[in-house]
Amino acid sequence: MLRARRWSTRLFNLQRQGRMGTTAPIDGEEAAVVGSAAAMDPAVDWAVPQYREPVGLSRFGDRVLLHTILYHLGHPDAGAYPPDIHVFPTQISIAAQIPHAVGLAWGLRLRGEPGAVLCYFGDGATSEGDFYEAANLAGVVRAPVILLCVNNSWAISTPVRLQTAAGSIADKAAAAGIPGVRVDGNDVVAVREATAAARRRALAGEGPTLIEAVTYRMGPHTTADDPTRYVPPEELAAWAERDPIARLGTRLEQAGLWDDDRQRAAEEDADRRFDAAFDAAQATPLRDDVFIDTAYASPTPQLERQRRLLHDERSRGAG
Amino acid sequence: MATMTMLEAVRHTLHEEMARDERVMVLGQDVGTLGGVFRATEGLRDRFGAERVVDTPLSEGAIVGASLGLAWAGMVPVAEIQFLGFTHQAFHQVAGQLARIRARSGGRHGCQATLRAPFGGGVRAPELHSDSLEAQFAQCAGLKIAAPASAADAKGLLTAAIRDPDPVLVLEPLRGYRAIKDDVPEGEHIVPFGRAREVRGGDDCVIIAWSAMVQTCLRAALEVEEESGASIGVLDLRTLVPLDVEAIVAAAERTGRVVVAQEAPPTAGFASEVVATVQEEAFYALEAPIARVSGFDTPYPPAMLEERWVPDVSRVAAAVRRTLEARA
Known part of the structure; x- marks a missing residue:
């Protein structure tokens, strides 16, 4: 989580220096992304992201960071993950990746392969036809897929209350006849446990699960956005109190497992990794x-x- | 050789390819128990089982989108969209996803998926069952488009499509399903993409077409040849992407007079691409302006009007006469 935020910040700063294209900061959503990925086995499982999550998907291999940097540089090799990295290329079209994830999971089952598929999308994506069509198909064919909605409360400037009259995103699972689970998206342990349970169901042949991880986008939509035009400051402040990284830090400190020295060392390690990946990205040839x-x-x-x-x-x- | 209708050739090919490669699966609305609304998939479910011949929910976007994921998992999906007009509801997955995924993955991973869709007029079908949308798909770089005009090519091109590592849209002419009947080679029969077929030779004018319009053009060629003694050729493009530029240029240079016929509306239709190709590559051989015969820049009309709308033998023949009379 700490790495994801640090790397996202580095990408943001590079964009501000004119050395990087548009990026979508992950701030606030680290527990939802990193916690769910932590429940997966990168040797057999797959991640199918939208565009904000890749910086938090190192669970699927160290190279994911390099490809994330390549993506934001606009390099054509960004989506050229090697065969052992089970991550789909970054998806810009909202919700379009959900049918892909369902087809992939369905295909793995038909091929007799052991994996499950973790598909990320936001609250706005659940207004798209692709979400409903894919969830419905997943239920019918019992695809081993986890549909993980990172409900960060905003689709650029549109609040989630304007996306749907449904009581929750998780409620939408009922239309597909699949379980819908709502989880505190700022509690990394809760997200991991919910995802692990969904993965067990998937691998047992019991089909898909929709998980709604309730969280908050603490930064702008992208580097091109100005959230001060629409985010109520008091709402942002209230969610900052629930910052997922600070929350885990407090728990670990209370357990005697974390302190300032370890924090500093982790940040330095994250920076070293980013610097190396950035150098590698800049050295990646371009025909x-x-x-x-x-x-x-x-x-x-x-x-x-x-x-x-x-x-x-x-x-x-x-x- | 066995004589088959186009529909029988499609069905026969699906049986052969599913028997040959266990990764091949068929999915779509009503393709299983019913055997497809035209019976193109009849018998597949009994022979290969419900796991590989799948009646899907009524959901064009999910059928096409899931095909991409199935392909990435190592399956070879052959999806049926009941009518090409309904691909509007899956166009975002074709244009935005299947066609682009190889480029998006830096060339690393393509999408070996086939989309079959009947199209074109002449069977008095309800709205959105008859539209010729091929030019819309020709703009989806990364996608290939096959449009067979004979039963033999229906087999050869569908076989090539299923085995092609890139996504392919196979356009099957509604009015040709049962009306077009010819000898189909038994056993493996592959028609490579990008090779046009000279349906008949001709030295004075060539008519270029694809799919069901090839039959219309053939009759028009015979009619004008009989009345005028001019020698009229017909070239069947077979695939629009890739396009057999060499065959188009050779025919234009041989005859100096070119007519391009399509069912689609004229503005920005695929015929315009053929015309531009002739202009760029064979301009100095031309003895007359290139003629286009098309539908109209209107939505495809209700059944009672379609005989006026779809180019028929007389309209194509008129364009050929006009081209023969013209002097550059």
Whole structure:
């Protein structure tokens, strides 16, 4: 959690320095993301994220940070996870990844493979057709998928009360005939336990679970947003009191497992890891017409013509 | 060889591919117990079981979107969308997801999925059952599009589609399902993508088309040839993406006169892409302006009007006569 926030902050600062593209800070949502990922086995399970979560998915491999940095740099290799990293490429279109996660989980079952799939999306995503269609299909085919809604109370400037008249996001599970669970999304242990229980169900062939992790987006939607135009300061202050990292820190301190020295050492370690990943990202080669080679398994004759034309125009343009 | 309708060829191919590769599965509305609303999937469920031949909820977006996930899990999904007009409700998953996932993953992981959809007019169907939307999909880079015009090609192109590592939309002509009947090779029959078929040779003019319009164009070619003695060729594109530019250019250079026929509305239809290709690659061989024959820039009309709307033999023949008479 500490790493996720630290890395998210580093990405934010780099964006402000003009060295990084748009980023979506994770502040406040670390327990929901890191806690759920902690319940998964990265050797067999998969994570299918939206766009805010990848910085918190190191559970699925150290390389996830490198790919997250590549993503925000706008590098085309961002989604090129090696086969042993079971993470889907970052999804921008809201809720579009939910049917993918259901299909993936269903396919793993059909292939006789042991994994479950953890799919992330926000409260706004539960207003999309893809959410309902995918949850419904998951229930029918008993896909081993965990639909994890990180309800951070905001979809850019739209509060969750304007997203739905439903009593809760978890209530929406009823329409798909699957269990809906509501959990304190700022309590990392509670999130992990709820996810672990959903994973046991999935692997036992009992089908999908919808988990609503109730939390709060403590930062802006993205680096391009100005939340002071719509977030009530007193509401933000109340949620800051429930900061998931501070809460865990207090519990660990009371148990004698955490202190300032360990905090400092953990932050330094997070920075070292980020610096190394950032260096690796900047050193990742970029072929200038790679887009022609990655649209299809092999370029169509039309694309090869377009490549020749591009090279010809470049050489003539350079005159 | 066995003589089959296009529909029988599609069904036969699905049986063969499912028998050949246990990863191949069929999913869609009513494809299982019923065997599909046109019976294209008849017998599959009894032979291969309900796990691999799946009656899904009525949910085009989830059928297409789940196909991406199934493909990433190592299955080879063949999804049926009952009518191409209903892909509007899955277009975000086709255009925004299946087509782009290989590029999004930096080329690492594609989506070996086939979407089959009947389309086109001529069977007096209700609204949204007859629309020719191929140009909308041709803009979805990463997706391939096959549009067979014969039963033999229905087998050869569908086989190629199922085995293709990229997502493929296979357009099956509604009015050709039972009306088009020809000899289909037995055993493995693959028609590689991007190779047009010369339906008939001709030195004075070539008509370029795909899917059910090929039959219309063939009749128009025979009619004009008989009355004028001019030699009229017909070129069937077979796949729109990839496009056989070489065959188009060769036909244009040989004849100097080109007619492109499609059912879709004219504005920004795929015929316009063919016209632009001829203009770019064979301009100096042209002896007449290139003619387009299309539907109209209107929504596809109700059944009582469709004979006026869908280009017929007389409209194509008129365009050929106009092209033959023109002097550059």
